[in-house]
Amino acid sequence: MRILFIHEISWHKKVVYEIHDFPELLSLRGHEIVFIDFPEGCTPPGIRRIVDLKTTILKNCSRAHAGASIETRTPGRVVGPPMDRLMASLTHVPEIWRLLSSKAFDVVVLYGVPTNGWQTIAIARYFGVPVLFRAIDISHALRASVFRPLIKIAEKFIYKNADAISTHNEPLRQYCIENGAAPEKVSIEYPGLDLERFSPGPRDPELCSKYNLEAKDKTVLFMGTFFRFAGLDWFIDSFAPYLRSNLNFKLLLVGGGEAEQGLRTQVDRLGLSNNVIFCGFAEYPMLAKYLRLGDVAITTFEDSLVTNCALPGKVLQYLGCGLPTVCTPVKGLQSVICDENSGILYKERNHSFIEAVAALLANDEHRNELAKAARITTERLFQWDTCVNRFEDAIRKVVKNKSPKKQLV
CATH class of the missing domain: 3.40.50.2000 (Glycogen Phosphorylase B;)
Known part of the structure; x- marks a missing residue:
């Protein structure tokens, strides 16, 4: 044709x-x-x-x-x-x-x-x-x-x-x-989803060196455009106590957008510049390497018509790389990937979301189980x-x- x-x-x-x-x-x-x-x-x-x-x-x-x-x-x-x-x-x-x-x-x-x-x-x-x-x-x-x-x-x-x-x-x-x-x-x-490109793997040593990540560090990762409805300001405020009390907890923000300057100001105000790392947008050939820096991925969308009708491509990429993902319960994504056995934990945008992220960072066994489930989900649903x-x-x-x-x- x-x-x-x-x-x-x-x-x-x-x-x-x-x-x-x-x-x-x-x-x-x-x-x-x-x-x-x-x-x-x-x-x-x-x-x-x-x-x-x-x-x-x-x-x-x-x-x-x-x-x-x-x-x-x-x-x-x-x-x-x-x-x-x-x-x-x-x-x-x-x-x-x-x-x-x-x-x-x-x-x-x-x-x-x-x-x-x-x-x-x-x-x-x-x-x-x-x-x-x-x-x-x-x-x-x-x-x-x-x-x-x-x-x-x-x-x-x-x-x-x-x-x-x-x-x-x-x-x-x-x-x-x-x-x-x-x-x-x-x-x-x-x-x-390109399952060869977006696949589990070790952290890239050069990127770890670039962002001063050590083997003991536990990282939360967000990738995408910093829309105002993305909810990152809420997450940074709410997760700040965990970042202050656990010096090996890091938040990696891969991307940029309209809310970036406000987020940078917020991070400075909270005294978290050593814990929150702004990576900028990653070129597509490098994107999977950036995702593999994370231990847990997040999607913090507000509840809206736009988010409830979305199927965020970044979540599929998270899962392909074996990243356990904590996500607000947006209806479009839930209609496709519906339970914990898929590698996603759905949590309302309140303290339960923050606790779920912190618990995963602290529990290697549960995190590894979700990582395996995440990869299986992408292989089941998104083969090219x-x-x-x-x-x-x-x-x-x-x-x-x-x-x-x-x-x-």
Whole structure:
């Protein structure tokens, strides 16, 4: 098949996750893949900051899987950040129209919503190209914006008009249905995990030296973007007494984001600069080595629509590396991985969460049992062959069931 993927983030700059894995693995199966993206966070020099209408085409791209070949197309723009995303709702249209009018694609796999999603649905319907929408989050609720009501309208339009919807957990499936999707159109396909890359192993000596970690140190690890809803400020405050009374307890924060400066100020105020280590973002080839520095991983999300419909990829990576994980009981993750025998301890965001982390650091036997269970869970649920087979089947089903043109609703 010739498959057009469309998203509203930068394929080249974003951390590696399923938007790289699925297209690349499908290309390794012989499918021809083109990916339209949006250059978020990129500021071109000179006059190109204001007007840059040329589509940038890069061929034979690969970020996660050796031998894969993706063609990326980044449409031009007419203003620089932050207005470029708003204008992209118009500037992406010619490129999407050009590609779909060529009749060269069997199907579109759509991730984007406000930037280029609803436009893709309309153009694909006009040219009779089926669209599989891959729902992985709640677009309108990701961040505060005056455009939030309009983004929700775009969401509902896509749910109602996509030929099929693929998502990764039951609460998100139900959200799509509640907002207009026909139940029979919405299926669940799990993202896979690179089980060779994300596997248990010893701590890397060079990283231990870099961050002054000793063999006796017990480490709690958080990896990911420091969103304000991530709950790290709460965890640092609550875990501070344990860090002060156990000098070999360390907290490693691998990542960065909007809350970082506030967290650094908080750590200094609490006098924990020797116990809390900010590692910055890890490059994908090094990520597993960073995860193996941890003894226990945490996910401290607040209870919200966004978090309850998420399936955090970092948790799968934790488990793949054999990291026992203490996590707040977010419903999307619980619908996929449901009990302690999976390597996850679900705890409410209160003192029971903190006690569970401290108890695991102190109990080698229990920690090792959970580590083994974590690895078994990933091998059972997230084997690439199985996950890609199911996603490929979902795409083929959309193509097979392609229906005559019908009115948008």
